[in-house]
Amino acid sequence: EVQLVESGGGLVKPGGSLRLSCAASGFIFSSSTMNWVRQAPGKGLEWVSSITASSFDTYSADSVKGRFVISRDNARNSLYLQMDSLRTEDTAVYYCARLAAVGGLRAGFDIWGQGTMVAVSS
Amino acid sequence: EIVLTQSPGTLSLSPGERVTLSCRASQSVVSRYLAWYQQKPGLAPRLLIYGASNRATGLPDRFSGSGSGTDFTLTISRLEPEDFAVYYCQQYGTSPYTFGQGTTLEIK
Numbered sequence: 001e002v003q004l005v006e007s008g009g010g011l012v013k014p015g016g017s018l019r020l021s022c023a024a025s026g027f028i029f030s031s032s033t034m035n036w037v038r039q040a041p042g043k044g045l046e047w048v049s050s051i052t053a054s055s056f057d058t059y060s061a062d063s064v065k066g067r068f069v070i071s072r073d074n075a076r077n078s079l080y081l082q083m084d085s086l087r088t089e090d091t092a093v094y095y096c097a098r099l100a101a102v103g104g105l106r107a108g109f110d111i112w113g114q115g116t117m118v119a120v121s122s
Numbered sequence: 123e124i125v126l127t128q129s130p131g132t133l134s135l136s137p138g139e140r141v142t143l144s145c146r147a148s149q150s151v152v153s154r155y156l157a158w159y160q161q162k163p164g165l166a167p168r169l170l171i172y173g174a175s176n177r178a179t180g181l182p183d184r185f186s187g188s189g190s191g192t193d194f195t196l197t198i199s200r201l202e203p204e205d206f207a208v209y210y211c212q213q214y215g216t217s218p219y220t221f222g223q224g225t226t227l228e229i230k
Contacts, residue, residue: 044221045210050217107172108178108212109159112166
């Protein structure tokens with residue numbers, strides 16, 4: 001079965017850190033560009049960060065640059081998001097998602113995890 | 123950053139009706155890398171359309187996407203009860219891969 005399973009969310013104080021993990025199965029993880037997307041309570045979707053298959057390139061939203069680091073371990077079929085200097089506005093459900101490829105072209109985020117909740121509060 | 127503006131914010135319609143959702147980009151979307159997603163409460167988003175007009179695997183043909191450049195639309199030809207949800211567009215051609223603010227489709 002094709003799936004992504006996030007873990008590592010929880011309650012943390014402002015200024016604290018968390019490391020999210022995303023375990024992939026059922027597809028060739030090492031060939032896939034992976035992403036983190038978040039959704040604050042009652043709000044829309046916000047792309048957070050992206051990493052290419054080989055980890056050669058990473059991209060992040062301005063709102064998290066310098067605080068969050070995306071990484072992956074292809075041997076473990078796992079994606080990570082190290083979140084430091086957390087702020088109350090980082091409170092959200094965090095999803096990992098695969099950027100699909102069809103015929104060599106990008107094809108949207110086709111596989112999503114169930115999400116993990118991060119709450120930043122004193 | 124490419125800003126995506128979806129309209130309308132909310133639509134109240136009845137099953138069987140036809141609906142067109144709009145997504146306008148602040149600058150041209152590279153290679154028509156524009157996707158549409160459906161999200162229901164408590165669930166992850168589901169990919170509907172990629173490349174502006176390509177249906178995701180298993181998507182009923184009542185869903186269709188069109189557009190290029192800065193103007194894109196998602197059309198549902200005949201609403202089914204399970205189609206009432208929030209719809210987001212996203213451009214994934216240029217980092218940051220921005221989303222629109224969403225359109226809520228509610229039952230009238």
